[in-house]
Amino acid sequence: MTSVDVLERGLEAFARQRWREAFDALTEADAETELGADQLARLATAAILLGDSSGIDTATRAHEAFLRAGDDAEAARAAVWIGMHLLDEQEMARAGGWIARAQRIVGSGGAAESVGGLLRIPQALGALYGGDPTSALEMFSQALTLAERFGDHDAIALARMGIGQVEIAMGDSDAGFRLFDEVMVAVTAGELSPVPSGIAYCEVIGMCQIAFDVARAREWTVAFDRWCSAQPDMVAFSGQCQAQRAALFRLHGAWQEAFTAASAALARLRRGDRDASYGAWYEQGEIQRLRGETDAAEESYRHASETGYPPEPGLALLRLAQGRARSAQSLLHEAMASADVVNRRRLLPALIETELAMHDTAAARQAVDELIAMTPSAPKPMLQAVVDAAEGAVLLEEGAPREALEHLRRAWATWHELDIPYEAARCRLLAALASRAVGDEASASMELDAARTAFSELGAAADLTRLDALARSISNAAFGPLTAREVEVVRLVAAGKTNRAIANELYLSEKTVAHHLSNVFVKLGLTSRAALTAYAYEHALV
Secondary structure (H helix, E strand, O other), X not given: OOHHHHHHHHHHHHHOOOHHHHHHHHHHHHHHOOOOHHHHHHHHHHXXXXXXXXXXXXXXXXXXXXXXXXXXXXXXXXXHHHXXXXXXXXXXXXXXXXXXXXXXXXXXXXXXXXXXHHHHHHHHHHHHHOOOHHHXXXXXXXXXXXXHHHOOHHHHXXXXXXXXXXXXXXXXXHHXXXXXXXXXXXXXXXXXXXXXXXHHHHHHHHHHHHOOOHHHHHHHHHHHHHHHHOOOOOOOOHHHHXXXXXXXXXXXXXXXXXXXXXXXHHHHHHHOOHHXXXXXXXXXXXXXXXXXOHHHHHHHHHHHHOOOOOOOOHHHHHXXXXXXXXXXXXXXXXXXXXXXXXXXXXXXXHHHHHHHHOOOHHHHHHHHHHHHHOOOOOOOHHHHHHHHHHHHHHHHHOOXXXXXXXXXXXXXXHHHHHOOHHHHHHHHHXXXXXXXXXXXXXXHHHHHHHHHHHHHHHOOHHHHHHHHHHHHHHHHHHOOOOOHHHHHHHHHHHOOOOXXXXXXXXXXXXXXXXXXXXXXXXXXXXXXXXXXXHHHHHOOOO
């Protein structure tokens, strides 16, 4: 096969998004003949998507080839993308140099001005992540204007996505998600090149999750999974896709599937998708924490923190489960100090739970009031469930169990409708406490049984331990003055059993049964089996 044939095979494979085949053929052609700038750019893209370390060097060669060919626009575009890839790898000095080079080329005028919109994207992101959303919004808007002027679809999508991020960070989730949806229409229609498409999927789904928009997150995660599955040899973005899948599986109670997806994300991380690192380790830690695997969760959260992002609220909740509430409180306050509105709202439920564990009801009330204040007038169902559950927990501690029950039952109904079983079970556990506080022992027992079933099916070991301790306490309260054995006797009397039948069933003598019944009649002030049967039904002992 001639070098021309190899080159054609590589270009065709690239067009069909067969990245490994494209990379191998173009690399072979590159060794035999001098590739053109466009061809080098394709080879660089294939390398980056495969997680191959040669990607930046090849992109640099493409940039230089564009300069030699007098194509300043494409030379500037290559420089911007090299700068953004280096920013992603935390090589700030090199990234700054490439962005500066792109600025110089674009500033020289001519066709290079068409790259002005793309050039503003890394600058706007710097302002956004640097805590200056106002400047970021202005820069993203300028980028969008320039990109639309020159018809740069990649830059248009990235600018709209950036504006959406700012809108959400500043509290206008509806406006932000409208822009995200518009970007995703362009992605799914195939209007964008591969790298911006992957960036859009990851950023949009991530924002959906932290904004509690579970329906939108699920929809775009399914689309992301299809996109990745159509390119099975792609490494870039594939690990992030698996981490997003793990988050959804965890939310919907499929914990083994979630752990499998997190493990797949870690495998992709080892193959080169470094951006999967935080999500893969964090999601693995979450499953381990929920299963009660404390040491393993600790290790996973440690790896997540090594990426530079705080592993909250997961690590704080692990500390809480370990009985280290003050440490949990400190971790959450530290994470919230630098969080924007959306991330602060995501952390507040864990802080409320921590303050309640420390018996600081006033601090918990302050946190839940803040959560309510930053909730939109028409919140997404999941966010409303979070608010209702938090308000119910605080009302219960404030001594208002009836009001707490209203919120907890509303939260449970929403969690149930959204098919989020773990949170639904946690609501039922709180509802059991509230029911007990209003004297409704029957409902308390029912709520506990339902929560126990859910926790058992999920494998939530730590929650089951806490629930069983609470169940014993409630059961003892339900029996009133009676012992557990006396309650067994009462239940069998209510079922119409004779003393002899009761003795046979409980492996007791008739004399012992008679003794138990005598004690029951005295304790309850009753004189007949009929009255005792009525008492058993009235007090939910049967």
